Amino acid sequence: MKNKPDILEVLHRATTGEYCTQKEWDTKKIPLTISRILKEHGLAKTCDMENPVNMDMELADKFYAAGYQAALELGYLCTDTDRIIAVSQEELDDALKHAPSELTVGEGKDATVLKARTPSDPYPLKAATSLGITLSEDIYADMAYLIANEREVDILEAGSLTTIHGYEVLSGTPTETRMGYEHGVMHREARRKAGRPGMGGMGSISAITEYGQFGAYGTPGGFRNTDLALILFPSEMKVDYRTLHKVVHTLNMGGIMKCDSPGMIGGMPGPAEGAVISSIACALLSYAILHTHVGGGEIYDVRYLATVNREGLWALSMTNQALSRNTHTLVHNISNQVSGPGTENLLREIAAGVSIIAASGASLTTGPRSAGGKLNDFVTPLECRFLAEVAHAASPMELSKVNEVVKALLPKYEDSIKEPDLGVPFQKAYNMETLEPTPEWEAAYRKVKAECIELGIPLDA
Amino acid sequence: MTTQEILDGLKQAVIDGDEDSAASFAAQAIDAEIKPMDIIKGAINPAMDVVGQAFEDGDAYLPELILAGDAARAALDLIIPTISTDDLDGSVQGTVVIGTIYGDAHDIGKNIVSAILAAHGIKVVDLGINVSPKQYIEAAFAEDADVIAISSLITTSLPYHREVINNLVDRGERDKFFVVVGGGPVTAEWTTQIGADGYGRDARDAALVVTQLLEGLAEGNKAPLAAPILVGALEHG
Ligand code: B12
Numbered sequence: 001m002k003n004k005p006d007i008l009e010v011l012h013r014a015t016t017g018e019y020c021t022q023k024e025w026d027t028k029k030i031p032l033t034i035s036r037i038l039k040e041h042g043l044a045k046t047c048d049m050e051n052p053v054n055m056d057m058e059l060a061d062k063f064y065a066a067g068y069q070a071a072l073e074l075g076y077l078c079t080d081t082d083r084i085i086a087v088s089q090e091e092l093d094d095a096l097k098h099a100p101s102e103l104t105v106g107e108g109k110d111a112t113v114l115k116a117r118t119p120s121d122p123y124p125l126k127a128a129t130s131l132g133i134t135l136s137e138d139i140y141a142d143m144a145y146l147i148a149n150e151r152e153v154d155i156l157e158a159g160s161l162t163t164i165h166g167y168e169v170l171s172g173t174p175t176e177t178r179m180g181y182e183h184g185v186m187h188r189e190a191r192r193k194a195g196r197p198g199m200g201g202m203g204s205i206s207a208i209t210e211y212g213q214f215g216a217y218g219t220p221g222g223f224r225n226t227d228l229a230l231i232l233f234p235s236e237m238k239v240d241y242r243t244l245h246k247v248v249h250t251l252n253m254g255g256i257m258k259c260d261s262p263g264m265i266g267g268m269p270g271p272a273e274g275a276v277i278s279s280i281a282c283a284l285l286s287y288a289i290l291h292t293h294v295g296g297g298e299i300y301d302v303r304y305l306a307t308v309n310r311e312g313l314w315a316l317s318m319t320n321q322a323l324s325r326n327t328h329t330l331v332h333n334i335s336n337q338v339s340g341p342g343t344e345n346l347l348r349e350i351a352a353g354v355s356i357i358a359a360s361g362a363s364l365t366t367g368p369r370s371a372g373g374k375l376n377d378f379v380t381p382l383e384c385r386f387l388a389e390v391a392h393a394a395s396p397m398e399l400s401k402v403n404e405v406v407k408a409l410l411p412k413y414e415d416s417i418k419e420p421d422l423g424v425p426f427q428k429a430y431n432m433e434t435l436e437p438t439p440e441w442e443a444a445y446r447k448v449k450a451e452c453i454e455l456g457i458p459l460d461a
Numbered sequence: 462m463t464t465q466e467i468l469d470g471l472k473q474a475v476i477d478g479d480e481d482s483a484a485s486f487a488a489q490a491i492d493a494e495i496k497p498m499d500i501i502k503g504a505i506n507p508a509m510d511v512v513g514q515a516f517e518d519g520d521a522y523l524p525e526l527i528l529a530g531d532a533a534r535a536a537l538d539l540i541i542p543t544i545s546t547d548d549l550d551g552s553v554q555g556t557v558v559i560g561t562i563y564g565d566a567h568d569i570g571k572n573i574v575s576a577i578l579a580a581h582g583i584k585v586v587d588l589g590i591n592v593s594p595k596q597y598i599e600a601a602f603a604e605d606a607d608v609i610a611i612s613s614l615i616t617t618s619l620p621y622h623r624e625v626i627n628n629l630v631d632r633g634e635r636d637k638f639f640v641v642v643g644g645g646p647v648t649a650e651w652t653t654q655i656g657a658d659g660y661g662r663d664a665r666d667a668a669l670v671v672t673q674l675l676e677g678l679a680e681g682n683k684a685p686l687a688a689p690i691l692v693g694a695l696e697h698g
Contacts, residue, residue: 372645
């Protein structure tokens with residue numbers, strides 16, 4: 001039995017693997033391999049637009065087999081060296097066998113335990129919030145504290161910083177290294193202030209390059225090695241030295257990590273079915289190549305800049321089901337909303353995406369992507385709370401029930417996905433003196449929550 | 462082969478993203494003395510319209526878009542040198558160097574913008590990701606470019622936009638290239654503040670901005686514009 005490659009062996013393969021340019025990888029290797037595998041497994045055109053939640057478990061297992069084959073045929077391209085990092089079947093199997101199926105994030109009574117799940121598993125999907133939406137420095141500490149203070153939220157990710165002490169941060173320079181450190185310290189302080197000092201964290205989302213991560217993770221006062229190191233790498237199935245630096249750094253710190261990269265619908269793997277295969281392959285390889293503790297299975301639709309459209313949701317259900325049914329790994333996912341804070345539709349998009357992730361068997365979700373994640377200060381703790389509530393409540397739901405719920409929610413927002421209501425920033429959605437949601441935002445939350453309960457998400461249980 | 466057969470062959474080669482076949486049909490078209498503008502209008506433009514529409518409708522995906530752009534370029538590289546200036550009749554020509562700015566690895570949006578610009582017959586030189594201000598400028602000189610297009614999804618990489626422009630100004634060469642910016646955190650205000658020449662919210666907007674700049678260039682406009690061309694800027698609370 002061959003073990004999964006040691007990290008030094010991975011780095012060796014990054015310089016000695018098969019030569020392939022990025023252009024060749026992006027426009028030939030990925031699309032041709034994926035479309036051939038789709039055909040070989042009879043999976044082309046299986047996306048069911050009428051039923052955004054897959055309910056055919058045999059189909060999910062077929063997608064898994066296709067993704068597994070793609071993982072072995074493709075590997076990852078290292079874009080710094082134009083070399084393919086490939087693994088053998090024994091190495092992949094060994095990595096999957098030894099991947100954790102349970103993981104404690106954080107310390108003591110405030111810690112969160114992630115467990116491998118299967119569809120409709122009563123053990124809840126855990127929620128890390130918010131995503132890396134950039135925050136003005138003057139509200140950063142309050143916002144991180146308010147999110148940590150939402151008791152339903154399991155793990156704190158919080159927003160991204162772009163200035164420190166009023167100075168512009170420049171990616172890839174020592175300002176980023178310093179920012180990483182300050183981010184880590186503020187992040188810890190937010191958890192302490194919320195009375196949850198041992199709460200798990202994930203970061204650093206502000207670390208654009210490895211420098212921010214070196215400053216943030218494992219440094220005294222910053223992210224602890226019981227927090228998840230956040231390591232994202234480029235789609236489709238590409239890594240670079242930045243990614244690998246972050247991986248090696250986490251291993252050096254004796255830490256734990258979440259590594260992932262979305263399969264892009266409309267991108268190199270083509271249709272939703274292709275993105276599912278690419279996403280599964282990418283997740284499987286992350287255990288063998290990146291030594292991750294928590295892997296992905298993410299999906300993003302580049303035509304809608306979202307995952308809460310029909311094809312996105314269907315693909316999300318399929319990848320999560322395929323991975324959770326066929327491995328004992330900890331699957332992470334994101335459901336990429338587009339509407340902004342203060343709007344009812346943001347909450348509906350959260351309900352649709354997160355209930356699918358929950359019932360399809362993932363272990364961890366991060367979100368929300370309020371206003372598509374693009375606008376500074378456009379996120380509030382209230383939708384973070386709602387996301388965590390849905391994650392927990394929808395976990396044991398039957399897939400057919402979630403399908404009904406999502407089919408009822410979709411018509412309310414799908415026509416506006418391409419031109420969503422971006423809502424208002426934190427400063428307008430919250431009363432800045434009391435740091436509480438405005439009555440309007442609170443009322444929208446109550447309204448959509450009642451709507452979801454009525455539809456069958458047990459948010460009142 | 463008849464003129465129509467050659468044009469149909471070229472059109473299909475571009476749709477199929479087949480560079481070699483596109484170049485070979487383009488050579489045949491030139492040999493058959495079909496007017497260059499007739500080749501472009503009769504084969505290349507309609508082919509890119511087909512692929513562009515298929516991408517929007519979800520029937521084609523990014524690789525097809527990129528490969529069709531490459532095939533169109535292979536044909537245009539042969540056709541363009543045969544065009545005399547009086548033949549140009551309004552169709553825009555120009556070279557854009559594009560890349561994702563330093564620190565930033567997000568390339569999907571940049572790839573779509575590149576492919577759409579190529580679909581408009583513009584020569585696109587893609588510098589990839591993590592491109593430093595200096596690399597944009599050096600490449601722009603090396604390629605004799607008209608436009609530098611910068612894609613950024615990361616806020617802490619935005620200051621590098623300003624550096625591209627400041628470098629050009631300090632070298633006394635700001636008038637050599639138009640600078641166009643786009644991507645998530647880029648706003649109309651930012652574009653104006655740093656003195657760039659254009660902003661577009663999506664790939665279609667990018668094509669609009671760049672073609673307007675190139676048309677302006679043909680009419681004698683020079684960089685920097687007094688006020689940037691802003692297309693599709695978001696308005697929000
Ligand atoms: C996919 C994605 C990734 C993928 C990228 C995969 C790839 N190969 O590109 C991965 C997982 C690698 C990734 C990594 C990270 N990401 Co990211 N990512 C995204 C996401 C979800 C979608 C981006 C995308 O591909 N969109 C699809 C394309 C089609 O759209 P687009 O890029 O916007 O391009 C369109 C327009 O903007 C425009 N356009 C683009 N370029 C240009 C250029 C010109 C000249 C013009 C005119 C127009 C134009 O036209 C395009 C086509 O219509 C965004 C969220 C978002 N809403 O943007 C976050 C986002 C960009 N990421 C973010 C962050 C923080 C990161 C990380 C730093 C996280 C981390 N700590 O590791 C890393 C950064 C790594 C690095 N060094 O760059 C933040 C950025 C915050 C900020 N403003 O600084 C965002 C906004 C997420 C969020 N806050 O919710 N990410």
